[in-house]
Amino acid sequence: MKNNNLLSVEGLKVKFNSHPIVDDVSFDVIRDSTLAIIGPNGAGKTVLFRAILGLIPYKGKVTWAPGAKIGYVPQKLFVAKDFPLTVSEFLHFKEKEHKKIHQILNSVGFKDVGESHLHNDVRVLKTKLGALSGGELQRVLIAYALLGKPNVLLFDEPTSGVDVSAEETIYSLINKLKAEKDLTIIFISHELQVVYKYADSVLCLNKEKICFGPPREVVDKESLTRLYGEDVSLYQHHEH
Amino acid sequence: MNTDFIFLIFIGALAGAASGYLGSYMVLKRMSLVGDALSHVALPGMAIALTLSINPMLGALVALFIAILGIWYLEEKSEIYPEALVGIFFTASLAIGILITPEPELLEALFGDIEKVTRVDGILVIMAAILIFFVTRAISKKLTVGIISEDLAKSGGINVSKINLIYLLMVGLVIALGVKFLGTLLTGALVIVPAAAAKNVARSIGEFQFLAALAGLASTGLGIVLAKMLGFPSGPTVVLVAIFFFILSFLFKGKDY
Numbered sequence: 001m002k003n004n005n006l007l008s009v010e011g012l013k014v015k016f017n018s019h020p021i022v023d024d025v026s027f028d029v030i031r032d033s034t035l036a037i038i039g040p041n042g043a044g045k046t047v048l049f050r051a052i053l054g055l056i057p058y059k060g061k062v063t064w065a066p067g068a069k070i071g072y073v074p075q076k077l078f079v080a081k082d083f084p085l086t087v088s089e090f091l092h093f094k095e096k097e098h099k100k101i102h103q104i105l106n107s108v109g110f111k112d113v114g115e116s117h118l119h120n121d122v123r124v125l126k127t128k129l130g131a132l133s134g135g136e137l138q139r140v141l142i143a144y145a146l147l148g149k150p151n152v153l154l155f156d157e158p159t160s161g162v163d164v165s166a167e168e169t170i171y172s173l174i175n176k177l178k179a180e181k182d183l184t185i186i187f188i189s190h191e192l193q194v195v196y197k198y199a200d201s202v203l204c205l206n207k208e209k210i211c212f213g214p215p216r217e218v219v220d221k222e223s224l225t226r227l228y229g230e231d232v233s234l235y236q237h238h239e240h
Numbered sequence: 241m242n243t244d245f246i247f248l249i250f251i252g253a254l255a256g257a258a259s260g261y262l263g264s265y266m267v268l269k270r271m272s273l274v275g276d277a278l279s280h281v282a283l284p285g286m287a288i289a290l291t292l293s294i295n296p297m298l299g300a301l302v303a304l305f306i307a308i309l310g311i312w313y314l315e316e317k318s319e320i321y322p323e324a325l326v327g328i329f330f331t332a333s334l335a336i337g338i339l340i341t342p343e344p345e346l347l348e349a350l351f352g353d354i355e356k357v358t359r360v361d362g363i364l365v366i367m368a369a370i371l372i373f374f375v376t377r378a379i380s381k382k383l384t385v386g387i388i389s390e391d392l393a394k395s396g397g398i399n400v401s402k403i404n405l406i407y408l409l410m411v412g413l414v415i416a417l418g419v420k421f422l423g424t425l426l427t428g429a430l431v432i433v434p435a436a437a438a439k440n441v442a443r444s445i446g447e448f449q450f451l452a453a454l455a456g457l458a459s460t461g462l463g464i465v466l467a468k469m470l471g472f473p474s475g476p477t478v479v480l481v482a483i484f485f486f487i488l489s490f491l492f493k494g495k496d497y
Contacts, residue, residue: 129388
C-alpha cells in the first residue's frame with residue numbers, strides 16, 4: 001500500500017449463491033480525494049460498498065490505512081412511518097451535546113426556524129425518521145455519519161426518492177464539507193454530470209472493472225458502451 | 241388489604257413494567273407474534289421442573305433460554321424469518337407441555353395463580369427486574385440502530401448479533417417472571433399489548449419506552465386488584481386491562497404523521 005493511499009482494494013470478488021456479483025476488482029483511493037463509482041443497475045456498486053465495509057464475506061484484499069475512520073451513508077433506510085424515533089433522538093445516539101447536533105444539522109442544510117428567537121432550533125429535530133422526505137432523510141444520514149468525525153465518507157446515492165434540486169444540494173454540500181476538513185469521499189452515483197463535477201477519479205463497474213482513473217480521461221464512448229450498452233445518450237462531455 | 245397483597249401488587253406491577261419496556265423493542269423488531277407465543281415454551285420446562293421437584297420458574301427459564309437461542313440462531317442465519325417453523329415449534333411445546341404437566345398443577349401452569357407467589361419468588365422478580373432495566377438501558381442505542389439498519393449499525397462497529405442475543409435473553413427472563421402471575425398461555429401478551437398501546441400515542445422513542453413500561457405496570461397492578469375484588473383469575477383480568485389500554489390508545493392515536 002502506497003503512503004498516501006487511504007484504501008487499497010486488490011482482486012475483490014463477491015459471490016451470491018455462486019453467482020459472481022463483483023469480479024476481480026482492484027483500485028486505490030488516495031487520501032483526501034473523491035472517487036465516484038458508476039455503473040448500471042445491478043452492476044454490484046452497493047455490494048462493493050458493503051464488501052469494503054466488511055458487512056459481507058468476500059475474497060481478495062481490502063486494506064484501509066491505519067487511522068481511517070469511516071462514515072457510511074446507506075442508500076436507503078426502511079423506516080416505517082410510525083417508527084417512534086425522532087431525528088433528535090437518532091442523532092443523540094452519536095453525540096451528547098445538543099449544540100453540536102444543531103451545528104451539524106445546519107451544516108447539512110437544515111435552516112433554523114425563526115432566527116430572531118432566543119431558542120432558535122431546527123424544525124426537523126422532533127420529526128420522526130420515517131416521516132422525513134427522501135432528501136431530508138439523506139441529509140440526516142449524512143449528519144449521523146459526520147457526527148462520528150470520519151475522515152472518509154462512503155455515500156451510496158439513492159436512485160429514487162430524492163428530487164433533482166435536493167440532489168444538487170447534497171453534492172454541493174459534500175463538496176463544501178470536503179473543502180472544510182480532511183475528508184476522503186467515495187460515492188456511488190447514477191448521474192454522469194455529478195461525476196464530472198465533483199470526482200477526482202471514477203471507477204466504472206459492471207461486475208468487473210471497466211475503467212478507472214480521472215473522469216475526463218477514462219470515461220469515453222467505448223467504456224460507456226461497455227458499461228451501459230449501446231445507448232450512450234447519458235454521455236455528456238463538458239469541455240472546458 | 242394486607243401487606244402481603246400490597247407486596248403482590250408491587251412485584252406484579254414491577255414484572256409488568258419490565259415486560260412493557262422490553263416489549264417496546266419486540267414491537268419495533270416486528271417480532272410481536274414471536275414474543276407472544278414464546279411463553280408457550282415455558283410449559284414443558286415447568287412440567288419437567290415439577291416432576292423433579294425444582295422451582296417451576298427455573299424450569300421455565302431454562303426452557304425459554306433454549307428457545308431464545310433457537311430464535312436468535314434463525315434471526316441471524318436466515319434472510320426471511322421462518323414464521324411457520326417458529327409457530328410449529330411453539331405449539332408443539334405447548335402440546336407436549338400439556339401432556340407431561342402433572343394434572344393438579346396444569347391449571348396453575350396454564351393460567352397462573354398469584355396466590356401461589358411466594359416471598360422468594362417476589363425477591364427473584366425484584367432482582368430480575370433491576371437486571372432487565374439496567375442491561376436493556378445499556379444496550380438500548382445499539383439495539384435501536386440495529387433495528388433501523390443492520391448495515392448502519394455494523395459499519396459503526398456495533399456487534400448486532402451479540403446485542404440481539406443479550407436482548408432476547410432478557411425477553412426470556414421477563415417471560416419466566418410473568419409465568420407465575422399470568423401462566424404460560426397469557427404471559428406473552430404482557431410483552432406485546434402494553435408496547436403496542438404505547439406505540440399508538442408515542443411521539444418519540446423515549447416516550448414510547450416510558451409509556452410501554454407504564455402501561456405494563458398499570459395493567460398488572462390494576463388487573464391484580466380488579467381480579468381480587470371481582471373474584472376473577474388474575475391472568476385473564478390483567479390481559480384484558482392491558483387490552484382496554486390498547487383500545488383507549490387506539491382511539492387517541494394521533495393522525496399527524
